[in-house]
Amino acid sequence: MKRRRFLGVLLAVFGATAATSFAYPLLRFFAPPSRDSRVKNVSISKNDIPLGGARSIVFNDNPVIVINRYEKGFVAFSRVCTHLGCLVEYDKGQRKLVCPCHAGTFDLDGNVLSGPPPGPLPLIPLKVEGDFIIIGTSVTG
Ligand code: FES
The missing domain is CATH 1.20.5 (Single alpha-helices involved in coiled-coils or other helix-helix interfaces)
Known part of the structure; x- marks a missing residue:
């Protein structure tokens, strides 16, 4: 017993x-993150992300990846997979984002290439000013 x-x-x-x-x-x-914890923007030096490279940051308490794409320039996405919320990783050699949980893949525009994710990765607004990438430039409040 x-x-x-x-x-x-x-x-x-x-x-x-x-x-x-x-x-x-x-x-x-x-x-949603609590209103008090919202950051208006985060700046990164362009030199920190070489062409074809990427850098993971935390923006408004959320994991974000900033990628310096060949021919298309900088882009930022949420790293939270739209399937079940695992964190995607950048595969520089394959030029895509890969989810380690169920092998979902995304192109460098955030669109689903394969696997179970039901939608694209959320795009995070950014702009390039001089030597800096400013993440979250359209966030107000
Ligand atoms: S959580 Fe990313 S593919 Fe399932």
Whole structure:
């Protein structure tokens, strides 16, 4: 009887852990950041991202990737995959963004190339001024 109870508790702990690991990223993705924590913009030196390179930053408490694309210039996306919220990684050699969870892939315009993601990666506004990339330039408040 004690063994059954122990196994029941163990299963409950594993179940709660698994449920939390799925629910937390989804809640973070859909919950808006608190108004006080909003940052109007973030500046990065253009020299920090060579042609074809990328840099991950945190903008308004959200993971963002800034990419210096060949021929198209700088672009910034949310790194949160539109499938189940894993963080995408930049594959410089393949020139695409790859989600490690279910192999979803996105082109460097944020569009879905393959896999289960239902939509493109959210674009983060930016502008280039002199030697700096300013992320979030259209955020007001
Ligand atoms: S979470 Fe990215 S493909 Fe499933």
